[in-house]
Amino acid sequence: MLQAIASRLASSLLVIVGSLALVFCIFYLLPGDPVLSMVDPTSVSPEVIENLREQLGLNRPFHERLLTYFGDMLTGDFGRSLVGSEPVLPKILHQVPATLLLTAASSLIAIVVGVALGVPSAVRKGGLIDFAARIVGLFGISMPTFWSGILLILIFSVQLKWLPAMGSDGWATLVMPALALGFVGAGSIVRMVRGSMLEVLGEPFVTTLRAKGLRERLVQYKHVLRNALIPAVTLIGMQIGDMLAGTVIIETVFSRQGVGRILADAIMAKDLPVVQGVVFFTAIVYVGINLLVDLSYAAIDPRIRRRGAGQ
Amino acid sequence: MKTGLEVKELTIDVHTPRGTLTAVSEISFDIAPGETVCLVGESGSGKTIASKAIMRLTDYENGRIAGGHIRLGGQSIESLPDHLVRGLRGRRIAMIFQEPMAAFDPVFTIGSQIVETMRAHRREKKSVLQQEGVELLRRVGIPEPELRMKQYPGELSGGMLQRAMIAMALSGGPELLIADEPTTALDVTVQAQILELLDELKESLGMSILLITHDLGVAAQMADRIVVLYAGRVAEQGPAAEVLTAPRHPYTSGLLNSALTQDIRRGERLRAIEGSPPGLADMPGGCRFHPRCAYASDRCRESVPPLSDQGSGRLAACWHADEAAAGAAAASFAAAVQPEVSRPLLQAALPVAAINGKASPILLEAQNLKKHYPIGGGWGRRKRVIHAVDGVSLSIAEGETFGLVGESGSGKSTLGRLLLQLESQTEGRVLYGGEELSPQGSRRWRETRRDLQIIHQDPYGTVDPRWNIGEIIAEPLGVHTKLTAAERRGRVGELLEQVGLQSSWQDRYPHEFSGGQRQRIGIARAIAVNPRFILADEAVSALDVSVQAQIVNLLQDLQRQLGLTSLFIAHGLQVVRHISNRIGVMYLGKLVEVAPSEELFRRPAHPYTRALLSSIPGSPQAGNETFTAKGEIPSPMNPPAGCRFHTRCPIATDLCRRAEPAFVSVGSGHTAACHYPL
Known part of the structure; x- marks a missing residue:
């Protein structure tokens, strides 16, 4: 088992290095000059601009820049923002809790709603709950977050005045962004859990369980759900990743503090060091989620556990 | 007073997208305490749904009890409230199923599933129930029961799982045990063990058994009384x-x-x-x-x-x-x-070579064929090898039908695929007409495809459901001949009639046919290009008994008419005996005995063959304890040293554990790989 985790971690490192290199390349190929977005070329002399390029290392060849970049990163130096010239690392770390909180809250909503609706909708296929579940599924996957976010603001802030429309102080501000973001995940998870439950309900062992005289609740939740979760967990992992990515939009819609917001601003300003810092953070979280997914496989399914241990 | 089970005029409706249909109409039968009753029937006879209805398991499916009574010990079941029915299930009535591998929840241990059953019906400390579970496993003949309790279903063999399933069924001390085709998915030697166990348990515990089976041999061996179902009604x-x-x-x-x-x-x-x-x-x-x-x-x-x-x-x-x-x-x-063995039949039992007076040429020959599948490996894991076929030599003469029998995991299907070079061997050679069959994919290899055809087990899985049967049968004609479209259509018509279908059915699709008819289509496709050799891999195993007989007849007729040479692979010993001139017996990747068909059945020389024969339910040797194979076939991952059968052989000695026996002749055309041929 430990060996399996170690090999996962090794490949995770590759994922992180790869994504950083990719971002670097994209920025290298991108048209436009970051220096020109830092200063106003009409009021600053060309020498100053040239100096700034020299200072930032922008005029050196590609491979040299790439090597320096990874070298700096190994020593923990993520550079400074091109815009505010503050160090990147503290700037991001400061915002991490807010974004993680939002991602966690929306994941929780997505999983709870997904499972709570998915199970009964499979058990009572064609019933009222099944209908509700299919509506959630349909809306969840077809409504973009910025649209459902705005809708929520219109209803709960503008009309009902129950919740604040923006900001990131206190729990009240978390409710609507988490709902908007979680709804998307819930949509896919409901569909997955429902389909996977239906499949497991058709397995012969379910008949055995009933023939043993087990209570239906035990059959459904202890046995069928656990088997049905095996494929669903993969999707849940991917959905959490998507929700993390979704914070870029939702933090902007609700004017929340957060890493996503920083990223949106940094991309607009072509602020490479900041973008790279955020990518680094996102890649780590993503890899972490994947590792958790793999571990939860093993927790749910003994066959994977035993295989992982080399029998 | 116990009166056993009483089923009276039971009618069951099933709801389908096409409306409500009646699966079972007014069937009646009784089972007295301590009695074994067999429900015998083919697919669609309603035997499984009837047995499920007794426990009201039909409530969870699309079935509904539409009329009649079910009484257990005088208590009506059909109108009992749900929670009382649940109290009956697993306690007074227990059930075991066809596929033990699929009948356990794969993510819980055997122990927890047995204990869970007991806890559904009584309050008791877990440790006490755990101990009871161990005793039950011991009772049904499972070795090392403490260890098995902690194992997951995937870690036990099919036979062990069925024993564990029986143990679980016994945990409530049932009056009635319903066994739905309990041995159909198991190998014949294991089937014999399970049937024996069921019989012994019935005797000692005094419970009734309702055994559902399609196999008349099983019914003959087990039943006190038989109920024959046909199309949802009791026939007899x-x-x-x-x-x-x-x-x-x-x-x-x-x-x-x-x-x-x-x-x-x-x-x-x-x-x-x-x-x-x-x-x-x-x-x-x-x-x-x-x-x-x-x-x-x-x-x-x-x-x-x-x-x-x-x-x-x-x-x-x-x-x-x-x-x-x-x-x-x-x-x-x-x-x-009729005289014991008539003369032409005696001849049919001999290799073709003997009939013609001159040796008929060898068509297909395997020389020391091996196929090893590597599995595992990767990051720090041990790489292992499955020895699917491990050094098999045999030759099939022109015009001969060679039968191959063996339990699952013996490598018989792999050997068949190697002979046709549908898979490439790890070692050894395949000669076709004296020439080595060229490597897969080469031009020569593709040309030989015309001569070497195959009939598969699952007639539905091996045709494209979106093609009509005319296209399906004509496809090999398109590949190997230069016939025009009209000529192809004519040929397909001929072929359809040859296999007992109508030539006008060319435009129909596979789903419009029954299982037996689909198998006929598979046969038509195989003989379309006039092959010289046909591999029939479990070609009749999935069919109902009455249909199986038709297909066996058809295969024999075609063989005679077309002068085909064939390899007939099946786990059903009687079918193989009926259709083959010679039979080879495989065990764990090795051929252990080859003999003319009748000879093999009359005078088996290898203890394994003997064990196989005595496992056939209803056979004269059945129940002969001196020649049953102990336990189950070991894993082909690490086959036993020496003679591979020694772990299960009743007469194995030290020599068998040490040295692998060579083939010795024990009669005309009869060889066996055993140190002590019988």
């Missing part, structure tokens, strides 16, 4: 011995004639029932068997025959029961007075 019921020896319903005698037993002479045409069992949606009116019945009259077409008393506790639903009984008696008399 009565004491087992009488129903099986003097059937009073034409369907029962048809089934008996279709089933291959040792009494049927090899190569003889089987008296199969025409057609196939009807589907739920197209039940014939009147007597449901009339379209397939030789005795059918207008009366049969118009009105349903009631289940009427035939004397001595027997019931049959037939307007012509007396005629049918007389006909069956005449047929069995005729079979009995």
